Amino acid sequence: MYNKMSKKAEEFISHDEILETLTYAQKNKSNKELIDEILKKAATYKGLDHREAAVLLECDLPEENARIEELAKEIKQKFYGNRIVMFAPLYLSNYCVNGCVYCPYHYENKTIARKKLTQEEIKKEVIALQDMGHKRLALETGEDPINSPIEYVLESIKTIYSIHHKNGAIRRVNVNIAATTVENYKRLKDAGIGTYILFQETYNKENYEKLHPKGPKHNYAYHTEAMDRAMEAGLDDVGIGVLFGLNTYKYDFVGLLMHAEHLEAAMGCGPHTISLPRIRAADDINPEDFKDAINDDIFAKITAVTRISAPYAGMIISTRETQKSRERVLELGVSQISGASSTSVGGYAEKEEENSAQFDVEDTRTLDEVVHWLLSLGHVPSFCTACYREGRTGDRFMSLVKNGQIANICQPNALMTLKEYLEDYASEETKALGEHVIAQEMQRIPNEKVKEKAQDYLDKLHAGKRDFRF
Numbered sequence: 001m002y003n004k005m006s007k008k009a010e011e012f013i014s015h016d017e018i019l020e021t022l023t024y025a026q027k028n029k030s031n032k033e034l035i036d037e038i039l040k041k042a043a044t045y046k047g048l049d050h051r052e053a054a055v056l057l058e059c060d061l062p063e064e065n066a067r068i069e070e071l072a073k074e075i076k077q078k079f080y081g082n083r084i085v086m087f088a089p090l091y092l093s094n095y096c097v098n099g100c101v102y103c104p105y106h107y108e109n110k111t112i113a114r115k116k117l118t119q120e121e122i123k124k125e126v127i128a129l130q131d132m133g134h135k136r137l138a139l140e141t142g143e144d145p146i147n148s149p150i151e152y153v154l155e156s157i158k159t160i161y162s163i164h165h166k167n168g169a170i171r172r173v174n175v176n177i178a179a180t181t182v183e184n185y186k187r188l189k190d191a192g193i194g195t196y197i198l199f200q201e202t203y204n205k206e207n208y209e210k211l212h213p214k215g216p217k218h219n220y221a222y223h224t225e226a227m228d229r230a231m232e233a234g235l236d237d238v239g240i241g242v243l244f245g246l247n248t249y250k251y252d253f254v255g256l257l258m259h260a261e262h263l264e265a266a267m268g269c270g271p272h273t274i275s276l277p278r279i280r281a282a283d284d285i286n287p288e289d290f291k292d293a294i295n296d297d298i299f300a301k302i303t304a305v306t307r308i309s310a311p312y313a314g315m316i317i318s319t320r321e322t323q324k325s326r327e328r329v330l331e332l333g334v335s336q337i338s339g340a341s342s343t344s345v346g347g348y349a350e351k352e353e354e355n356s357a358q359f360d361v362e363d364t365r366t367l368d369e370v371v372h373w374l375l376s377l378g379h380v381p382s383f384c385t386a387c388y389r390e391g392r393t394g395d396r397f398m399s400l401v402k403n404g405q406i407a408n409i410c411q412p413n414a415l416m417t418l419k420e421y422l423e424d425y426a427s428e429e430t431k432a433l434g435e436h437v438i439a440q441e442m443q444r445i446p447n448e449k450v451k452e453k454a455q456d457y458l459d460k461l462h463a464g465k466r467d468f469r470f
Contacts, residue, residue, distance in 0.1 A: 004258070004265045009224035012262035013203050018254045025054035025250075035064045042071055042308045045078060050257040053309040057253060057301060065301070072304035072332045075311045079401050081444075083382045083414045084374055085314070085336040086367070087136040087174070088129055091345045092117050092156055096142030098178075098215030102201075102246055102279060102290065105142045107215070115345040116147050119159050124349035126160050130168025132340055132367045133425035135383040135417065137170055138197065140343075143178035143216060150184045153177060157191045167424045167466055172385035174239070178217065179226035185233030194388045195272050196230045197239035198223075202247035203255025211246055227259070231267040236394025238263070239316070241275030244302070245293040253302055260310055269395045273314040273336065274306060280320050280360050300328050307333025312401045319363040323373070326363060330379065339370035371421065372430040375437050382414035383421055386469035408447045409470045412454035415441055416468050419461045 002014035028034050038052045048056070056068055093116035096105040104112050117125065129137065137160065141148045153175070160170050175188060176197040188196065202208050205220045212218045227238045240259055242252040256274065264270040278299060279290055294302070307315060317326055317334045319341040326337060341361055342348050365373070371381045386409070387397050400406050415438050422434040438458070445451040450470065457468035 004262045006262075007225065007228055007266065009221040010205065012266070013224060013255050013258050015205065018203070018251055018258070021051045021054045021254050022250055024051060025058040028055050029058040029060045031055075032061060032064065035059055035061065039064070039067055039071060042075075045075060045311050047311055048309040050254050050261060050309075053257050053305050054250070054254050056305045056308065057250065068301070068308065069304050069332060072307040075307055076331065076333045076335070079311055079406065080314075080335040081411060082379045082441075083335065083384075083410060084330065084379045085136070085382045085384065086134065086339050086371070087138055087336060088132075088134045088338055088341055088367075089138045089140050089176075089318075089343065090122075090125060090129065090160075091343060091347070092122070092139060092141040092153070093144070093148045094142050094345050095144040095147035096215075097144050098142075098217040099213045100201075100215075100217060101211050101213070102243065116152075117156075117346055119155065121346055121349070122156055122159050123163055125346065126163045126170060127165045127168070128348035130163070130165050130170065131425075133168075133371075133383065133421045134339075134367065135170060136172045136174070136194070136385055138174045138176055138338075140176050148177075150180065150187060154187060154191050157188075157193065161192065167420070169467075171467075172388050176239075179223045180229075182229045182233045185230045185235055189234045193235070194385070195237040195239045196227075196235045197241075197273070197275070198226050198230075199241040199243055199275060199277070200224060200252075200255070200259065201243045202252055203242065203259070204247045204251055207247045224259075227263060227271075228267060231263070231269070236269065237272035237388070237397070239273035239275060239314075240271045241273075241277060241316070243277050243279055244299070245279030245290045248292050249294050249298060249302065253305075257306075257309055260313065269398055270310065271313050272393075272397070273316050274310060275316040275318075276303060276306065277318060277320050280362065296325055296328065299325065300332060303329040303334065304332045312398050319361045322362045323365070327377065330374075330377070337370075340365065340367040368425070368427050368430050371426065372433060375430070375433045380411075380414050380437060380441055381418055381421070382410075383417035384410065384413040384469075385417075386413045390469065408445065408450045411441065411445050412450055412457075413469055415454065416457050416461060419458050420466060423461060 002017035003011045006012050042048055094105050095114055097107055099106050157173050160173055172194040174195040175193045208220050230238050242256050260270050314335045315333050316336040318338045374381045422431045
């Protein structure tokens with residue numbers, strides 16, 4: 001039985017409801033009248049339910065598909081403008097007790113180099129990331145109660161926040177670790193994490209259990225209900241996602257939106273972020289073994305329809321994607337990307353001779369190259385962490401997005417953090433382009449008092465002071 005208010009995984013992610021939705025969408029893929037009606041609703045900027053979104057994803061009418069893309073661009077611009085938040089993953093350990101067949105960390109893999117960072121090694125990694133210009137990290141670790149217990153994660157977070165090197169500081173640590181208890185989520189909250197991230201991988205229970213044959217992750221309900229426990233523990237910002245290619249993309253797309261609807265209905269706030277990764281090659285993993293891999297056109301459409309359906313959520317694309325693929329989806333809804341990422345344990349301070357990577361990186365450019373590229377495309381690279389540090393999380397952040405006040409907060413904060421990057425880390429070419437973009441973008445701040453204060457902060461940043469925020 002489908003019930004988005006239920007706390008049971010198989011009720012808020014109902015297999016029967018997904019199948020009925022897919023049948024309905026297939027039946028109406030050429031129904032111009034219905035599609036027009038759905039697009040009119042979407043144009044009110046209040047989102048769509050999973051069934052309406054499925055119809056748009058299935059739509060085979062060229063004119064309507066063009067309208068879907070244009071509306072996605074419009075919604076992205078309205079809520080997030082041309083800001084693109086920058087982050088980097090930091091892999092702490094690749095020891096794992098799970099048997100996930102799509103991940104090289106699975107415990108049966110004897111060819112990958114196993115490693116766990118010491119606190120001293122973490123310091124070196126963080127300094128290397130700070131020296132690039134990063135301010136926001138996403139912690140990653142395999143699930144292993146002996147090698148990566150929650151105490152190790154908490155100690156690592158404390159270490160990361162303590163490191164100040166030159167003008168560098170990590171101001172927000174997001175955490176992507178295995179599903180855990182309410183008590184452990186409370187400990188993560190007390191440690192000051194930003195967003196708790198956990199990908200579902202696939203919402204099809206039968207497929208999920210086959211893909212996770214052994215280990216704690218085999219428990220579909222415990223994994224799927226993790227976000228409820230995290231939010232019960234007080235973690236306002238949670239990030240969901242699937243790994244496209246493990247199951248049919250249409251099924252997982254519907255499941256992903258049902259999960260977002262459930263969090264909004266049952267927990268009072270939808271996901272802070274939605275990630276859209278695709279399966280990639282890795283040690284012991286061949287993506288061609290997964291028959292449900294999706295092409296760039298489908299990926300772009302998923303991005304556009306997700307943006308239309310969940311207008312308030314941040315959308316994340318990582319360096320799994322090529323430069324060409326990332327460029328295409330940036331304007332369709334993406335608001336966060338990683339840059340200069342290493343998916344190896346200890347891959348920043350020094351290049352690993354032994355392979356410990358979780359997947360192959362497709363976009364291998366430096367952070368400065370990525371920043372310059374974004375600027376040249378008309379985007380504003382943002383290293384902002386202000387909302388998290390000002391307590392604007394969960395429904396408080398969402399209310400800002402919904403009432404349009406984000407333009408008076410996020411825009412100046414983005415420009416100030418970009419200014420910090422230009423002053424401390426950018427190449428001369430990137431700095432010149434960035435200063436030009438800042439001058440242009442300052443004129444777009446609607447509130448004159450905010451604009452005046454932002455200019456004062458920019459001048460102080462140029463004079464050597466750091467870390468201003470609205």
